[in-house]
Amino acid sequence: MKNQVQLITYIDRLGKGDIRTLERVLSGPLKGLFGGIHMLPFFTPFDGADAGFDPSNHAQVDPRLGDWQDIKRLSGQAELMVDLIVNHVSSESPQFQDVLAKGEQSEFNKLFLTMSSVFPNGATEQQICNIYRPRPNLPWSMIKLADGSTRLFWTTFTAQQIDIDVESEQGQQYLLNILKEFHQAGISTIRLDATGYAIKRPDTSCFMIPETFDFIAQLTEQARALNIEVLVEIHSYYQTQIEIAAKVDRVYDFALPPLVLHTLFNKDAAPLLQWFNVSPRNCITVLDTHDGIGVIDVGADNGRSGLLAPQQIDDLVEQIHRHSNGESRLATGAAASNLDLYQVNCSFYDALGKNDQLYLIARAIQFFAPGIPQVYYQGLLAGKNDMELLATTKVGRDINRRYFSEQDIEAHIQQPVVQKLFELIRIRNEAPEFNGLFSFESTANHEFVLSWQLNDSTISLAVDLNQSQAIIFTAKNAEPSHDIWKI
């Protein structure tokens, strides 16, 4: 994976078109900015109940967006990362429809998990409560087959997303087929979506258990054999995240966004720097994604303290709501039928009160943090909360999933904050020092310097939180330092 800034984007929301439109945007107004692109799900259909994360045909590009040839062509311009949705398929998929029609006679019968696949003798209240749930409902749905019988299919997320048995022969074959498609289309990295839930065992949390690591290791081996790297998407306690990082190719640094917000809101870099002491180096950094801003990642876990104290997290959430003039409150929690209460829905730009200075400092910190930085398309354009889309769909996360036409993109790029961000991206892409060693120092909670050193050359970011100032400078041994970016 190139050590350069990557873009996270939907195909249809950046340019309001198909793959060719996106290509035009990438080789036009966004030319030369990105070493890689994480393309959010574009499989058939890309606009299902969970915005592409519930494909009915995972091995096909949605024809409304293009085809595998288009993807292949795009892979010549930038490294491509795509989602491998390992945990489930749509209830509309031909495979599941076949099971509904034919029951045990279906060739796909073993592709899907039921409650009794895991609990053949039933489950007690305690066993069920042991299961880690992202939502307060149970992980099964009662679904009627054509013959009138009913089964409890395992549905970690929604009744429209049926969990597959990744340990069955059919499950293995299903995933391998998709991997091969990806390989042929020139995909260089897969992002394992919701993989923490893939393996279920009685009397466990059914989340990131030892068998899950074995499964990820095995899948990683298959992917590597096809020259594909693996990024694992998991939100969890920071120590768990560190343990996971040691066992897989790459993880996200999901602690970074709330820590950056805490740093800027409170002029207190101590928790951020404490995190840099231990944070995984094989990570992808983000401030914003298609999901909300996660807070679980800096929280406590069963009595073990987190990177922020509970009161600090509460304050953080309230400050986001305040800075966004209450918009994030409307998009978060029960207010927006959003059951992921551990995430706050808000554009990162609005979370910082649309303050250009603070926003650019946040990005500079991200780019100097260990890991490869990804920038979400709405954040790239300093896009504001989309209250109109939220009102239309009532999906909380749509506040940060704006549709930009090609004209909108041109207009947004003219903003000084975006121009300054582009400069920052170019610095991050071009300075060879980022391939060196990371270090930091701090004289006070409100002042700190992050540095990367390669041989005798250093690039540094100095932040003064009290003054809301940041300077990037380079230095060679025995030469005076040289400021190259400043806000």
Added chain:
Amino acid sequence: MKNQVQLITYIDRLGKGDIRTLERVLSGPLKGLFGGIHMLPFFTPFDGADAGFDPSNHAQVDPRLGDWQDIKRLSGQAELMVDLIVNHVSSESPQFQDVLAKGEQSEFNKLFLTMSSVFPNGATEQQICNIYRPRPNLPWSMIKLADGSTRLFWTTFTAQQIDIDVESEQGQQYLLNILKEFHQAGISTIRLDATGYAIKRPDTSCFMIPETFDFIAQLTEQARALNIEVLVEIHSYYQTQIEIAAKVDRVYDFALPPLVLHTLFNKDAAPLLQWFNVSPRNCITVLDTHDGIGVIDVGADNGRSGLLAPQQIDDLVEQIHRHSNGESRLATGAAASNLDLYQVNCSFYDALGKNDQLYLIARAIQFFAPGIPQVYYQGLLAGKNDMELLATTKVGRDINRRYFSEQDIEAHIQQPVVQKLFELIRIRNEAPEFNGLFSFESTANHEFVLSWQLNDSTISLAVDLNQSQAIIFTAKNAEPSHDIWKI
């Protein structure tokens, strides 16, 4: 219960005010029309997640609407029917909040059902699938207590509605307290909401099992001791409905609305008349309610055929969608986050294509059918589908839950269809023959006569479906008949 037409209404949607506003409407533009009123839930809060059916304080009138004195005063004008929500209380109730805070130490600990109250040794997939569910999810929610432990509370409907253990001492006391409040406020009938789900036993459907009948019998006894009648609300197979009717004070005739639609859509009265052969006489008739138009009540059940064939039901649903120009489709099923797929959301007036003639024939059939007729406030005013409210709330049933200001009411009453409906209501209220014996005759599928005879006097409704005509006439022995209403 007076054998006269009753109104079903929300307090705040008919007049857009409180109990005093409704009183003004009832003694003004709607004066003298109703022998009774079913007032939809007005407890605290009346505007929760399930429009009043999830009170946190069931024993209190929501102060925004008035108080028990207001209800008492209203009971002097018409017989009042109110909902006793026996199955659950709001998760926001002080009782449930106390359990969350104190766990087993709470005095209300036994008020609420958990999975292990019913399945102490756990449940198998088969046992769980046996449970009759109105929705595809499981009947439990994982809820965390203050001490960090998790329990599976029984939640038949939503995680915001926690099922109570009506067999526990606390449960009994809870219901009795509400009954006493009702009695003091002059309530003459209670409607048992969702009572079919009240009793749970392993290896049963947990729906209308023998123990449920025992519970209803016991509750009915308590109510009668306070001079309160009991209406049981259950949607089910028509034979089951007949069996239930034999065991309780009163049931709804939920088969009537789809049968009337079938009759008018297809000029075929055969299924309707077949139903009148066996339909319970101790029933309340409706065409519209605050819920959708139920189709389960005329459907088949486990191989036993229903009052309409599956194809006839499919046609019926499609015809409603067509007559309402697709509006009902937008409000029904997954399209409107409405999980009650056995109901079609549409105003009854729109279901008949806003055809005044057909709408009045439908009401005439309802009023001549065995039972005491209720008219829902939106139907009373021939109110159209409220697409604006639907778009705002995305709650499918809101299509038929319009807010009418006092001005709106005055305006709607001017419509000829409403004037003609008022005439019909007065005939139904005043003709003594409706206290006599019911009979019907039919010479062809498209022609039939419904009659009521008391001593030597008869009132009849003759319908000609081919001509879309209906005539009401009275006759005394040896005298020529006399037309009193005609469309």
